[in-house]
Amino acid sequence: MIHVAVAVIKNPRQEVLVALRRPGSHQGGLWEFPGGKVEEGETVFTALQREIQEELDLSISAAFPFIKISHDYGDKRVLLDVWQVTEFGGTAIGREGQQIQWLPPVDMQEQDFPAANRRIIDLLKLPLEMAITPALKELPALSEYLEKVAAADVKLIQLRQKQLPTAALLKWANHAETLGERLGLKIVLNAPVDLIPMMPGSMGLHLSATELGKLKAPLAKPSFLLGCSCHSRDELRRAEALSVDYALLSPVAKIAKYPAAAALGWSGFAELAADANVPVYALGGLRREDLDIAQSMGAVGIAGISMYP
Missing domain, CATH: 3.20.20.70 (Aldolase class I)
Structure with a gap:
């Protein structure tokens, strides 16, 4: 099972940062919550900081666990370790050429995201x-x-x-x-x-x-x-x-x-x-x-x- 650190990053308008997976990649062409694989010897928080810096040029200074999700795609099994980011610095850019956007949870359509992300969407739609x-x-x-x-x-x-x-x-x-x-x-x-x-x-x-x-x-x-x-x-x-x-x-x-x-x-x-x-x-x-x-x-x-x- 691949252990993946996933970030829920909100702006002051309560919009959430999402990125478009590249065509040809696993689940390509779908939007996802940013993050990446937890490397050997890393904590989830350290992996989250590294991946978000590399992918989006954001520096995470504080985050809390949100939910863990296990999912079997048939060709790949993943454990999403989802964290809610509460403090970060910088301006988000797609450093790897990926398209990004700030999206209100109410506008998220489950079919536009990988199946493993869909429970995250449901929980983000919980009222405040x-x-x-x-x-x-x-x-x-x-x-x-x-x-x-x-x-x-x-x-x-x-x-x-x-x-x-x-x-x-x-x-x-x-x-x-x-x-x-x-x-x-x-x-x-x-x-x-x-x-x-x-x-x-x-x-x-x-x-x-x-x-x-x-x-x-x-x-x-x-x-x-x-x-x-x-x-x-x-x-x-x-x-x-x-x-x-x-x-x-x-x-x-x-x-x-x-x-x-x-x-x-x-x-x-x-x-x-x-x-x-x-x-x-x-x-x-x-x-x-x-x-x-x-x-x-x-x-x-x-x-x-x-x-x-």
């Missing part, structure tokens, strides 16, 4: 913010909440209503899914794994750390988004092993739910995020203005209850 519903007393309050969050331009919603019995939670989930489709929202339901057969077809599933601990093997999840809550390195590694699409890592700051000693702080968050091969959202005591610092610490985005709508 996740709103988690507060405890609500009645269904009309949920409608009002979703309308307000959509108006605030938040596109990913975790429906978390621990006070509801199963039948009521499923009723609320179906209502949220219908309204969410009209408002352009992606809904994930905070629920036990047992509810998967009863969930609305396109709704995602969010697992608590307790529910995550019950899983013995990755779920077969071809059609829905799967996330989880994590509070430690061990839980993040379990999330990675179970192939979740994202994890919420908390608490970053002191909040009433946890003792002050449990707060990670940004340095603790960055340390755990740097060791996690799964996209991580920062959660706990944050404001919407914290998005930039969260991303600089290795987060894909931020999540919260009280800061929305």
Whole structure:
């Protein structure tokens, strides 16, 4: 298997740098995320720095693991070690004559990329913010909440209503899914794994750390988004092993739910995020203005209850 270091490099407009593979090369004529083979004795980060300097004339000074992807093309097997670059210098140019462009994730078409890159595209299309519903007393309050969050331009919603019995939670989930489709929202339901057969077809599933601990093997999840809550390195590694699409890592700051000693702080968050091969959202005591610092610490985005709508 060929070990490849891959860079996700974003500009201030959240566009991602991609390069066109040369005709005649493996997967030639397709766009790809830049990078190259990890040589013997190199760390992934060192390989990333070398390849990006050689190919694009950019100097990477900081990056965090994003996801690992294994893929078998039939004639070649690859392990993509994908890192999210948070600090770099220089102006990108195709030093090897390759065409490059800055492309918004929403404009990426999977058929234009090698098959091994397509999971990266799916993850890059994750919204930068996740709103988690507060405890609500009645269904009309949920409608009002979703309308307000959509108006605030938040596109990913975790429906978390621990006070509801199963039948009521499923009723609320179906209502949220219908309204969410009209408002352009992606809904994930905070629920036990047992509810998967009863969930609305396109709704995602969010697992608590307790529910995550019950899983013995990755779920077969071809059609829905799967996330989880994590509070430690061990839980993040379990999330990675179970192939979740994202994890919420908390608490970053002191909040009433946890003792002050449990707060990670940004340095603790960055340390755990740097060791996690799964996209991580920062959660706990944050404001919407914290998005930039969260991303600089290795987060894909931020999540919260009280800061929305």
